[in-house]
Amino acid sequence: MRTSWADSVANSASEIAVADNNPLPRPTRSTYVPPHLRNRTASEAPTLPGPVTDRAGFSAAAGGSQWPRWGGGSGGNKPESGRPAQGYGYAGAGRGGGGGGGWNNRSGGWDRREREVNPFGDDEEVDTEHSFNEHENSGINFDAYEDIPVETSGDNVPPPVNTFAEIDLGEVLNQNIRRCKYVKPTPVQRHAIPIALGGRDLMACAQTGSGKTAAFCFPIISGIMREQYVQRPRVARTVYPLALILSPTRELSCQIHDEAKKFSYQTGVKVVVAYGGAPINQQLRELERGVDILVATPGRLVDLLERARVSLQMIRYLALDEADRMLDMGFEPQIRKIVEQMDMPTRGVRQTMLFSATFPREIQRLASDFLSNYIFLAVGRVGSSTDLIVQRVEFVQETDKRSHLMDLLHAQRENGIHGKQALTLVFVETKKGADALEHWLCMNGFPATTIHGDRTQQEREMALRSFKSGKTPILVATDVAARGLDIPHVAHVVNFDLPNDIDDYVHRIGRTGRAGKSGLATAFFNEGNLSLSRPLAELMQEANQEVPAWLTRYASRAPYGGNKNRRSGGGRFGGRDFRREGSFSRNLDYYGGGNSSTAAYGVPGNYGGGYAPGVTSAWD
DNA sequence: AAAAAAC
Structure with a gap:
């Protein structure tokens, strides 16, 4: 039996026909309303008469061509939480399927949320008095974010926000954000969240460790909260x-799931x-x-x-994390099958968001198949590494790698890092x-796992736990x-074997230097890595790293290539959205680039990742 | 050539 919130509502109302495969109408795309103008007039909003749905199952509440109104309900207190709904969100009249409203009005009579495990492992009430003050910012290296270039392109790009408070995510979600100790949005969050809330498709590039997971989770969760009236088909x-x-x-x-669970705590939005x-039966039961x-x-x-x-028939939001990897040779057929050959609504009907730190041009081209009139967002140069990571390259012959690693590890033993064991990740x-x-390593007295x-x-999973805990540092x-994993306290990433692809290098070293913290990355380079010499030297130079003279010499001899993202000799800016590349100018009109606006924002100095010390989460 | 991703 399905007991998801929306399913429950659906169960109490008449069946709807979603049997045909016609594209669902998309009420969100026609007009952009800036977040700060939304939900201004809860009192003026017509009270929702109950779950009113059009034939495709969308809420017909209020707005017409807009998102369904927030705060349309009234008196929607949530008995079990004791917190008033404050006119926000999905509480209130209409929820109970016309039966008088309220949370406990469904058949069954109990609220599933009472059993929801507290993912924060605390039971204390969160301070709701002062929201998102900026007093917890110690430990963040703000200077590192000071001149991150931000580039957007596409039609009618929603403006960025400076604080979570000015984004209308809703009180419950805001409370979870506070519990996560997120104080201010990171650069990618500032830009991506308004775009996503505006219902726009998005291709977002942001450096490793800069908070991408929350950037797509928050809008999805709040969007679903606003649409809890949606009815879903019932098929056994x-x-x-x-x-x-x-x-x-x-x-x-798993990591994204864990994060999304925190963000959606007590929202009624169910994440699986x-x-x-892993055994499929347990997953089936959860589903x-x-x-x-x-x-x-x-x-x-x-x-x-x-x-x-x-069934993907009701999918409204599709997010691909590490999107360039998802669309590379190994994955592309499977992704195409899922997105194009099953029952998922077509692009332009669903909202699609692609996130990665790297986005090669040819993958951008591929990705545009899945997007509709999308906004391209780059925070930092596409495929660049963050300045927070000190990168070193050492010339090490294959036969010397082990002893060289041993030297590094010995040297590191002496570096005690305040209490917490410093972790080393060896690729x-x-x-x-x-x-x-x-x-x-184990034979030589270094506790390691793989x-x-x-x-x-x-x-x-055991290896990851053992590493995180410091049992095997x-x-x-x-x-x-290499990608996405957020492991706190990784002090050192060693590229024992360098990858052939510079993008893989970017992701690997991105396991350190997260959430505004610094990190160290050491690479062992030898004649087997010649093809990487040029892109590696360029990348390091871009990141203001010291490039050894021998590497520069190798790079100057190496054939031009492996330069997927960067324009040789180009400035720090431009040419990152493939739609704006000259060679694709014939496509500009098709992609709406002909009248696209491009805005580059200098990033104010005080807005780095406003997260409390020691708190990193799934950022990538 | 390798790695990842279903049973």
Whole structure:
């Protein structure tokens, strides 16, 4: 039995026909209303008469061509929380399916949220008196954010915001944001959240560790809260999530799920994760209990779709994390199948958001298949690394790598970092190489573990836990751990084997230097890495790193190539949205680039990641 | 060539 909020509402109302495959009308796209102008007049808003739906299942409340109104309800106190709904959001009349409103009015009589585990592990009431004050900003290196270039292109780009308070996310979500100790939005959040709330498709590039997960989760959660009236079809054992978040690894999906659970605590929005390598039955049970946001890896999702246990028919929000990876050769067919060949609403009907730190031009081109009149957002140069990471490259022959690593680890032992064990993440090229190096490290007195695709999911998760806890402060990893994983206290990333792709390098070193903290990245370079010399030297130079003279010499000899994102000799700006590249000018009109506006914002000095010290979460 | 992602 599905007990998701919206399902419950749906159950109490008449069945609706969503049987045909006609594109759903999209009430959101025609007009952009800046966040600060929305929800201005709760008192003027017509009281919702109950779940009124058009044939496609969208709420017909208020707005017409707008998003359904917020705060249209009245008197919607939530008995179990004791907090008044304050005119915001989805509380109030209409919720109960015309039966007098209120939360406990559904058949069954109990509120599922009472059983919701507190993901914050506390039960204290959060301070709601002063919201988002800026007094918790210690530990953040604001200077590092001072001159991050921000570029947007596309039609009618919604302006950025400076604070969470000025974004109308709703009180419950705001409270969760406070519980997460997020004080101010990070640069990517400042720009992406208004764009997403405006209903626009988005291709967002932002540096590793800059808070991308929240940037797409907040708008999805608040959007679903505003539309809880939506009715979903009832087909035996099939569930109809409203949002789908895809990521390339199981651990990353887990992490996104954990974060989304915190953000959606007590909102009534249900988040479920599905990935391979774990028993499917438990995931099926979770799904049957109701799902609004499904976080998944592609393989398991396809399985669920083929079993008809999940339908994408009601998807309103699609987010691809690490989107360039999701669309590269290995994943693209699966993604196309999910997005284009199942029952997902077409682009322009759903809202699609792509996020990554890197976005090669050819992948941008591919990605535009999934987007509709989208906004391109770049915070920092696409594919650049953050200045917070000190990058070193050392020339190390293959045979010397182990002893060289040993030297680094010995040197590091002396660096005690206030209480918390400093963690070292070592990247290697192959799964076998990972096992071998782990074994050798352990034999030599360095507690290490390893994570790669040949290990069972249980082993992978155990390795990650053991590393995070400091029990084994060295983790040897393949590229499975290169992207997105937010592991606090990673002080050092060692590229024992360099990747062939500079973008992979960017993601790997991005496991340190997160949330405004500094980090160190050391790479072992030798003749086997010649093709990386030029892009690596350019990247390091861009990031104001010291480039060894020998690397510069290699780079000058290396053939031009591997330069997917950067224009040689180009300034720090421009040419990052592929629609604006000269060679694609014939496409400009098609993509609406002909009359597109481009705005570049200098970033004010005081707005870095306003997060309390020690608090990092899923940022990428 | 390797890695990831379903059973």
